[in-house]
Amino acid sequence: MIITRNNSHWEQPEFWTRGNNTKQVVRPQGLTYDIVGTHYSYIPIGKVASTFMGEFLANLKWTNTSYNYNEIDKQRLPKTYMVVLRDPVERWCSGIVEYLVNNRRFLEGKGSEWSLQNRETLDFIFGVAKFDRHTCSQVDYLHGLDTNECVFFKLDSNFEDTMKRFAEKELNSPINDAIIRDFAYNTSERETHKTLRNTINFQIKNNPRYMKTIKDHFKNDIILFDQVTFYE
Numbered sequence: 639m640i641i642t643r644n645n646s647h648w649e650q651p652e653f654w655t656r657g658n659n660t661k662q663v664v665r666p667q668g669l670t671y672d673i674v675g676t677h678y679s680y681i682p683i684g685k686v687a688s689t690f691m692g693e694f695l696a697n698l699k700w701t702n703t704s705y706n707y708n709e710i711d712k713q714r715l716p717k718t719y720m721v722v723l724r725d726p727v728e729r730w731c732s733g734i735v736e737y738l739v740n741n742r743r744f745l746e747g748k749g750s751e752w753s754l755q756n757r758e759t760l761d762f763i764f765g766v767a768k769f770d771r772h773t774c775s776q777v778d779y780l781h782g783l784d785t786n787e788c789v790f791f792k793l794d795s796n797f798e799d800t801m802k803r804f805a806e807k808e809l810n811s812p813i814n815d816a817i818i819r820d821f822a823y824n825t826s827e828r829e830t831h832k833t834l835r836n837t838i839n840f841q842i843k844n845n846p847r848y849m850k851t852i853k854d855h856f857k858n859d860i861i862l863f864d865q866v867t868f869y870e
Contacts, residue, residue, distance in 0.1 A: 639784070639785045639786075639865070640782065640783070640784055640785075641777050641780040641781060641782070641783045641784075641785065641862065642777065642781060642782075642858070643667070643775070643777050643778040643780075643781035644774075644775050644777065644778060644858055667708075667778065667779065667781055668706040668707050668708040668709075668781075668782075669681070669682065669704065669705075669706065669779075670682075670704070670705050670706070670707045670717075670719065671692075671695065671702045671703065671704055671705070672702065672703050672704075672705050672714070672717060673695060673698075673700045673701075673702055673809065674700055674701045674702065674703055675700050675701075676700060676808075676809055677715060677716065677717055677718055678717060678718050678719075678720055678789075678808070678809065679705065679707070679717040679718070679719050679720065680695060680702075680719070680720040681707070681719050681720065681721050681779060681780065681783075682779075683721070683722065683723075683724075683776050683779045683780075684733070684771045684772045684774075684779075685724065685729050685732050685733045685736065685772050685773075686722045686723065686724045686729060686776065686793055687722050687724075687793050687797065688722075691722065691801075694801065694805075698805060698809060698811040698813070699811050699812070700809065700811060707719070707782075707783070708782065717787075718787060718788065718789055719783060719787055719788045719789070720788075720789055720791065721780065721783075721788045721789070721790050721791070722790075722791045722792075722793055722797075723776060723790055723791070723792060723793065723862065723863050723866070723868075724776070724792075724793040725793075725863065726775075726776065726852075726853075726856040726859035726860050726863060727842065727849070727852055727853065727856070729776070729859075730767065730773055730852055730855075730856060731835065731838050731839060731842060732772075732835070733770075733772035733773040734763060734767075734769070734772075734773055734838060735831050735834045735835045735838060736772045736831070737769045737770050737772050737773055738834055739831060739834065740772075754834065754837045754838075754841075760841055760848075764841075764842075764848045764851050764852065765851060767851065767852060767855040767856075768855065775855075775856055775858055775859050776859045776862070776863075777858045777859055777862055780862075785862075785865075785866055788866075789804075789808075789869050790866045790867065790868050790869060791804070791868060791869050792868040800869060800870070804869060
């Protein structure tokens, strides 16, 4: 199956936050990291353990180099693309909180135009859904790829163990020195995220209208997530 991005795919810069520093960066469609010395290449997707994967792969015995899989390079060997997918609704919930925090939209109270106590604000957030690359579709990162070219991993409670097994078996790389850090991708545990995440989770679980809206926005992600076979 050829993966196709949405017609409303995101092309604008995203906010990238490290500590107290926030900057705009552009993550081009087609970005992939070749694991030099293997026939694998990893495609990072926002809010799908991309920070964790970057640090994990960087600490294996192989080096990595960035590449655009859309560009034809006869010197580049054919690659199998490593793609981590996350439940689309779960990813959006995490992504919208990241957007609100990064854009300083998380302050609650009467003086906040984005207070999640306002039904109009909630209707707007759930109605628009796609604000940045944290909240755009996962298929937008994978446009043009054939699923037969990919090995898929599910971001779930077993993800780290699955990735360790893959590294040892497929990459022939010991993982004793590889960094494994829960907080590298579990942003929902950050203090600035917790209250917002609880509110978003409550609203989407208790308002069928909101759940349907998000599922409609990310129907292509849901189709992909349900159809692929995940590495075990």
